[in-house]
Amino acid sequence: KPIILMRGLLYCILFYAIGQALTWFQTNGQFLWPVFRKNQILVSIIGGTLISYLFITATRFIAEYNNGLVWPGRFIGFSVGMVAFAIMTSFFLGEGINTKTLISLILSFVLIAVQLFWK
Numbered sequence: 001k002p003i004i005l006m007r008g009l010l011y012c013i014l015f016y017a018i019g020q021a022l023t024w025f026q027t028n029g030q031f032l033w034p035v036f037r038k039n040q041i042l043v044s045i046i047g048g049t050l051i052s053y054l055f056i057t058a059t060r061f062i063a064e065y066n067n068g069l070v071w072p073g074r075f076i077g078f079s080v081g082m083v084a085f086a087i088m089t090s091f092f093l094g095e096g097i098n099t100k101t102l103i104s105l106i107l108s109f110v111l112i113a114v115q116l117f118w119k
Contacts, residue, residue, distance in 0.1 A: 005065050012061035016077045019054035020084035072115040079108035
């Protein structure tokens with residue numbers, strides 16, 4: 001594929017990863033910081049606007065990469081979210097990665113590979 005499309009794919013994955021990380025903080029920040037628990041509406045409004053922008057932009061990039069198809073973006077966004085959630089939950093909340101979670105993460109990488117490389 002042309003370089004411009006490959007760059008779009010990388011931006012897509014980057015924007016999904018940032019969006020998923022911010023979503024993690026938005027929903028789980030309540031367990032880390034009392035201010036998140038006390039200001040749920042504010043966290044929703046401020047975080048939700050930025051997160052929505054990132055997901056909308058990532059979807060545009062992946063649709064351009066896949067000739068207008070949006071299903072691959074859904075699977076890639078889900079898989080990136082699984083990876084981000086596992087890493088961040090382990091790091092910030094101390095919930096380890098057990099065998100079931102590890103297998104789910106491996107399947108997430110397989111799902112991304114299917115969407116990117118199966119033509």
